[in-house]
Amino acid sequence: MPRDPFDYIIVGAGTAGCLLANRLSADPTKSVLLLEAGKKDNYLWIHVPVGYLYCIGNPRTDWMFQTEPTAGLNGRSLRYPRGKTLGGCSSINGMIYMRGQARDYDNWAALTGDEDWSWDKSLPDFKAHEHHYKLDGGADPKIGDNSRFSDLHGGDGELRIEKQRLRWDLLEAFAKAANEAGIESTDDFNSGDNAGVGYFEVTQKSGWRWNSSKAFLRPARDRKNLTVWTESHVERLVVETAEDGTKRCVGAVVRRGGDAVTVRASREVILSAGAIGSPHILQLSGIGPAPLLKSHGIEVLKDMPGVGENLQDHLQIRAIYKVENAKSMNTMANSLVGKAKIGLEYVLKRSGPMSMAPSQLGAFTRSDPSRPHANLEYHVQPLSLDAFGEDLHPFPAMTASVCNLNPTSRGHVRIKSNRVEDAPKIAPNYLATDEDRLIAAQSLKQVREIMAKPAMARFKPTEWKPGVQFQTDEDLARLAGDIANTIFHPTGTARMGRAEDPGAVVDTHLRVHGIKGLRVVDASVMPEIVSGNTNAPTLMIAEKAARWILAGS
Structure with missing residues (x-):
């Protein structure tokens, strides 16, 4: 030693x-x-x-x-x-790189009485370890001059942050549908105000996870x-x-x-x-x-x-829609030929589905217009399954997961015994408050609104979960409890x-x-x-x- x-x-x-x-x-x-x-x-x-x-x-x-x-x-x-x-x-x-909102840190400062936790004082600590692709040297041809990003991001740190190495028609269409529903596009979720729709940035380097x-x-x-x-x-x-x-x-x-x-x-x-x-x-x-x-x-x-x-914790409510006329991960990965193509693309290019984060497209918006800030986060995926780690569904589909960013429910972690080998009791107490249940219902209604926009029409989306037969807030809050899962936060x-x-x-x-x-x-x-x-x-x-x-x- x-x-x-x-x-x-x-x-x-x-x-x-x-x-x-x-x-x-x-x-x-x-x-x-x-x-x-x-x-x-x-x-x-x-x-x-x-x-x-x-x-x-x-x-x-x-x-x-x-x-x-x-x-x-x-x-x-x-x-x-x-x-x-x-x-x-x-x-x-x-692998999603996401800071949250400036108000989060200003709120921490107010709650604790320590201004060191404010957004302005925390921004240098975010930048200190960032190696952001937008600051690699020349301007990104898609965004033009990248000098404004140097005020918000670091380019000399150890943590590599890159854009994702794939594209899906379903996701492009969802982003346009979100625009039609009043959610503007954004090219940076990490400016302090993450409202908008766009692709998540990820902690990857050349197609590999960068842990x-x-x-x-x-x-x-x-x-x-x-x-x-x-x-x-x-x-x-x-x-x-x-x-x-x-x-x-x-x-x-x-x-x-x-x-x-x-x-x-x-x-x-x-x-x-x-x-x-x-x-x-x-x-x-x-x-x-x-x-x-x-x-x-x-x-x-x-x-x-x-x-x-x-x-x-953030609870994601996973609304699943069957689609037509579209390439979906479900159809690609459920055939030997599709799996072979996916594997070959990754071996040769470090791109494609094997380079995918679990969620590719994101959106931040309000559950209703009275909210003063974005309180919902979408994770949109060109695939569907019952839960991560389980098999993809056998039909073409996409998932629009949505979570309440500021839940009012509180849970606990408590020992079950005095033995370290025994896992603790984890009780997140999801959807325990009227506010959280209302936002869950509003979330599912908002997903329906976006999926009904003209940009999605060519894919003929059909709601599979929770199901169009459920319409009232009470029904949707109950069904959210059946289809929701932790987003690991x-x-x-x-x-x-x-x-x-x-x-x-x-x-x-x-x-x-x-x-x-x-x-x-x-x-x-x-x-x-x-x-x-x-x-x-x-x-x-x-x-x-x-x-x-x-x-x-």
Whole structure:
């Protein structure tokens, strides 16, 4: 072992953990231990973009969580993918690069009283690690002068962001239909106002997935002061109490190769295990709601009611339409000849369906005109299936998934036992409020409006799910519960806030209240979920945290 104690121990080599390991180990005088429960990211399907189909639901790369049965989903339990490999969720996610809206971060600043979380103060932390294709040099011939993008994007960072390498007539038609429904086109979802319709940008490089392991660990792999342990499962944190009663996290107990090993940190332990893993580890360590911990025989080191509460997620309602006169992924991938063509195109060009993100076309708009900002996000796909990881339907079809960006329903993550091997209880509590159910119904009505526009007429779209027989808000909200699924954006379970806030777990510099030497740096610290996908905001959070940690603040 290079050094024990290490200066820093990072728990979780996912989206945030990889960036933190890079930034903290850049100082050769500081030693860093990065712990990952999963294996190395040397599995082929991690790197081929369409490989998410083989990574989700695969214990090689996925924690294989399930939610509790949910009343709002008519009693259904959902598969709840979380990345278990170097790169974490960035190794199995949809690769969409999306910051959210400026108002999200201004709201965080207002909620926490810390202007460092405002949009203007967060923008430099987004740009710091971006390697955006629009800033590669010459102007993009499709957009002309790209100088305006330098104010919003970075071109020298480690995270490659590219446009998608495919085109579908169905998606082009949907974009035009959205225009006809009053949704304007946009060429940049990441300006602070993501309203509009356009193609998502993706974290890919030349047709390969570009996960956080490639972006941040690969450049640091030869650093003598960075140690990376895979297949190393943290059982609990080690917290010591001084004579004056103050508590300090000094390390972690790690299950590695069948043995329990205690590792120590002289400066900080940083939890970056995600919105499910971080509260789970905190609770197992005696930091969490006292009644819950006592019920499982865990000594209460710090009674923190907010640990594991405030779970927020985006629920996508997957409206499926059968189509005619169109090439669909369903028809291409359901024949041997089609599969051969798809494979050959990827081998020769790194393009086509195998380079696809799960969703290609996006749209942000309002569920009704009274809304002050876009509160819906569409993920539009030239394919249909019952759920990711399952077979495509045998008929040509497309899917318009739509989600409420600002759900008011709140769930929780709670230990089921005092054994680290037992997965936590995950209860997202989807569609639990009248507002969320109303927006679900409005969403499905809006999809119908777009699909009925002239631009879609040549494809003769026929609603297959939920079905035109369902018309009332009550019917549509109930049917949404039958066809909706998670879009894999859990957040908020160790939220930041002021010391006097009983539900806050960390302060605005992400230090755990009442426990010295311990921070949480991942999506769990978000006080409210962002209005978009969560990978990019998690990287921004880690970028800020790295600066604070190195500055000792």
